[in-house]
Structures are given as C-alpha cells and as structure tokens.
Amino acid sequence: QSVLTQPPSVSAAPGQKVTISCSGSSSNIGNNYVSWYQQLPGTAPKLLIYDNNKRPSGIPDRFSGSKSGTSATLGITGLQTGDEADYYCGTWDSSLSAGGVFGGGTKLTVL
Amino acid sequence: QVTLKESGPVLVKPTETLTLTCTVSGFSLSNARMGVSWIRQPPGKALEWLAHIFSNDEKSYSTSLKSRLTISKDTSKSQVVLTMTNMDPVDTATYYCARIVAAAGTGFFDYWGQGTLVTVSS
Numbered sequence: 723q724s725v726l727t728q729p730p731s732v733s734a735a736p737g738q739k740v741t742i743s744c745s746g747s748s749s750n751i752g753n754n755y756v757s758w759y760q761q762l763p764g765t766a767p768k769l770l771i772y773d774n775n776k777r778p779s780g781i782p783d784r785f786s787g788s789k790s791g792t793s794a795t796l797g798i799t800g801l802q803t804g805d806e807a808d809y810y811c812g813t814w815d816s817s818l819s820a821g822g823v824f825g826g827g828t829k830l831t832v833l
Numbered sequence: 834q835v836t837l838k839e840s841g842p843v844l845v846k847p848t849e850t851l852t853l854t855c856t857v858s859g860f861s862l863s864n865a866r867m868g869v870s871w872i873r874q875p876p877g878k879a880l881e882w883l884a885h886i887f888s889n890d891e892k893s894y895s896t897s898l899k900s901r902l903t904i905s906k907d908t909s910k911s912q913v914v915l916t917m918t919n920m921d922p923v924d925t926a927t928y929y930c931a932r933i934v935a936a937a938g939t940g941f942f943d944y945w946g947q948g949t950l951v952t953v954s955s
Contacts (some may be wrong), residue, residue, distance in 0.1 A: 755940075766946065766947055767929070767943040769941060773939055778943065812880075812882075812941070
C-alpha cells in the first residue's frame with residue numbers, strides 16, 4: 723500500500739490532454755514539494771517534474787505539474803504514443819522516517 | 834555526465850544477507866545538498882523508497898524495513914552500499930540507486946541507475 727494515492731490507469735487519444743492526480747496528507751505533500759517520474763517499459767524511472775512544477779532540462783513543456791494543499795497533478799498535453807508509460811509521484815514525508823514516499827503509479831495508455 | 838550503476842548478486846537464498854553497491858560518477862558523494870537513495874520495485878509493482886545517505890553522513894531508513902537495512906558510503910571510492918538482512922522471497926525486486934537533490938522542504942531523484950534485479954529463492 724503506497725503512501726500517496728494515484729489512479730491505477732488513465733487513457734486518452736493521441737493529441738489529447740490527460741491529468742494524473744496524486745493525493746497525500748499534511749505530513750508529505752502538504753508540507754513538501756512534489757516530483758513526478760516517468761517509467762517507460764523495462765527502463766528506470768526518469769525525473770519529469772520537480773519542486774511541484776519545474777521541468778528538468780530536456781523535458782518538453784507538454785508536461786506540467788501543479789500542487790494544491792495535499793494533492794498534486796501531472797498534466798500531459800499533445801499526447802504521443804511514446805508517452806505510454808507508468809507515472810509516479812513522489813515527495814518527502816515528515817511523519818515516518820523522514821524519507822521518500824511514492825504513489826502507487828498510474829499506467830497511461832494512449833489509445 | 835552523472836551516472837549511477839548498481840552491482841550485486843542476482844540470486845540470494847532466503848535468510849541470507851543482500852549487499853548491493855552503487856558506484857557513482859560525474860559528481861562527488863561529498864557534494865552538499867546531494868545524497869544517494871536506494872529504491873526498489875517488485876515485478877509489476879510500485880516504487881518503494883528504502884534508505885538514503887547524504888554528504889554529511891545523515892542516514893534515514895524506511896520505517897517498515899529499518900531493522901534490516903544498513904546504508905553506508907565510501908566517498909573515496911564513489912560508492913554507496915546497502916545491506917539488507919534476512920532476505921525473503923517477497924524482497925524479490927529490481928533495486929535502484931538514485932541521486933537525491935535536497936533542500937528544506939524539497940528532495941527529488943534526478944538521476945537513476947539502470948537497476949539490478951535481485952531474486953530471492955532457494
């Protein structure tokens with residue numbers, strides 16, 4: 723059981739927009755920045771978004787992040803078949819071992 | 834460029850101790866605000882954070898696994914080592930090491946190793 727809650731799956735057609743939610747609590751998302759990771763099949767996770775809404779160099783602006791209270795959202799516009807992957811949210815948790823926590827992951831299918 | 838590479842056994846027996854090594858390059862383990870975490874992923878399941886260590890030797894462990902984990906670093910060798918005792922088949926997973934960039938209220942994993950699959954079976 724993951725500390726952060728994500729929908730198991732989302733889907734949309736190529737060119738469309740999709741959002742993925744991530745819900746936590748005051749001890750994690752509520753008081754810390756959120757990051758998002760993309761995991762293509764058979765590969766290691768890759769940082770997509772950090773500090774709620776910042777993109778590392780090389781990540782297209784089709785990917786965006788936001789946070790409100792104890793929830794965060796990843797948005798992807800102009801969907802491409804290459805975006806099919808698992809997406810994870812992550813943050814720090816102050817109530818446990820002061821370590822990292824992740825969501826259960828969301829499988830994005832581009833129909 | 835920054836790289837991390839995990840190494841260790843691919844197969845361990847139940848009750849044995851697992852030792853994994855993460856060898857980093859492109860940055861120093863003495864860099865302030867940076868650390869290394871171990872994260873695992875059972876087949877078909879979600880990521881699970883295990884432990885981290887920072888440049889000042891600050892360490893933290895997953896609450897549920899704390900009694901079984903030890904993390905350490907050798908800055909001169911650019912290596913971070915994780916040991917996990919009393920391995921069980923449920924510990925079968927791909928184990929990743931990842932670089933952490935951290936500051937007050939933030940911490941994210943900006944570079945990841947390719948991962949190493951560890952199977953626990955007799």
